[in-house]
Amino acid sequence: MNNMAISNSQIVSVASPREGQKKTGSASGFSDVLFNAVKEVNNLHRTADKAIQNVQAGNTGGLHEAIIALEKADVSFRTMLTVRNKLIEAYQEIMRMQV
Amino acid sequence: MDLTTSLKICGSGLAAQRAKLDIVTSNLANVNTTRTPEGGPYRKKTIALAAETVADNFDSTIKEAVRSVKIDEVKEDANSIKMVYDPSHPDADAKGYVAMPNINIMAEMADMITASRAYEACVTAFDSTKNMTLKTLEMGR
Numbered sequence: 599m600n601n602m603a604i605s606n607s608q609i610v611s612v613a614s615p616r617e618g619q620k621k622t623g624s625a626s627g628f629s630d631v632l633f634n635a636v637k638e639v640n641n642l643h644r645t646a647d648k649a650i651q652n653v654q655a656g657n658t659g660g661l662h663e664a665i666i667a668l669e670k671a672d673v674s675f676r677t678m679l680t681v682r683n684k685l686i687e688a689y690q691e692i693m694r695m696q697v
Numbered sequence: 698m699d700l701t702t703s704l705k706i707c708g709s710g711l712a713a714q715r716a717k718l719d720i721v722t723s724n725l726a727n728v729n730t731t732r733t734p735e736g737g738p739y740r741k742k743t744i745a746l747a748a749e750t751v752a753d754n755f756d757s758t759i760k761e762a763v764r765s766v767k768i769d770e771v772k773e774d775a776n777s778i779k780m781v782y783d784p785s786h787p788d789a790d791a792k793g794y795v796a797m798p799n800i801n802i803m804a805e806m807a808d809m810i811t812a813s814r815a816y817e818a819c820v821t822a823f824d825s826t827k828n829m830t831l832k833t834l835e836m837g838r
Contacts, residue, residue: 659715662708662711662712662715663708666704666707666708666823669704669823669827670700670701670704673700673827673830673831676831676834677834680834
């Protein structure tokens with residue numbers, strides 16, 4: 599969640615209309631940030647997957663850990679979705695600007 | 698306090714209550730056990746839970762204050778034996794007394810209900826934390 603919080607503010611600052619000139623310059627930095635965020639979400643999903651497999655293998659003592667890992671993955675995924683929606687909204691706002 | 702720490706504390710609470718319930722189940726199942734591998738009748742077991750600090754690097758104010766639960770030790774109560782007069786029992790001694798575990802079923806049932814309710818409370822806390830986080834994502838929609 600911490601990583602998501604940091605990347606969220608970076609993304610928003612890059613996409614805001616005032617810093618439009620910096621956009622192309624830091625395009626690679628922005629894609630790196632996005633890539634890391636997606637990788638983090640993917641890692642959480644993989645952890646949840648492993649925890650569920652552990653439960654299915656017979657270790658039902660780890661059931662609450664599997665559920666907690668699932669919920670963490672779910673929340674981080676929803677965060678990523680929200681960030682994506684905000685990005686698209688900001689992009690459309692910029693495209694709507696009269697030349 | 699970020700989500701990870703909150704969920705970790707929840708998880709430790711759930712595990713601790715489950716352990717307590719296991720001990721209570723063991724006590725209830727062995728209420729009439731007179732033979733154990735260690736010799737003598739089954740002795741009532743109690744669990745001691747300890748609080749330990751969580752490594753929280755998000756909020757330094759709360760960092761020292763929050764604690765997660767740890768199962769400290771499972772203690773055997775060496776004195777929990779009652780002598781029952783039953784000469785026909787295979788484990789009766791010379792005078793006809795049998796050493797039975799001194800387990801109060803009502804007390805164990807009360808412990809079981811306590812552990813079960815505490816477990817549900819932890820689950821509710823977890824749900825509330827998750828709902829708060831999801832509501833945060835709805836800000837500005």
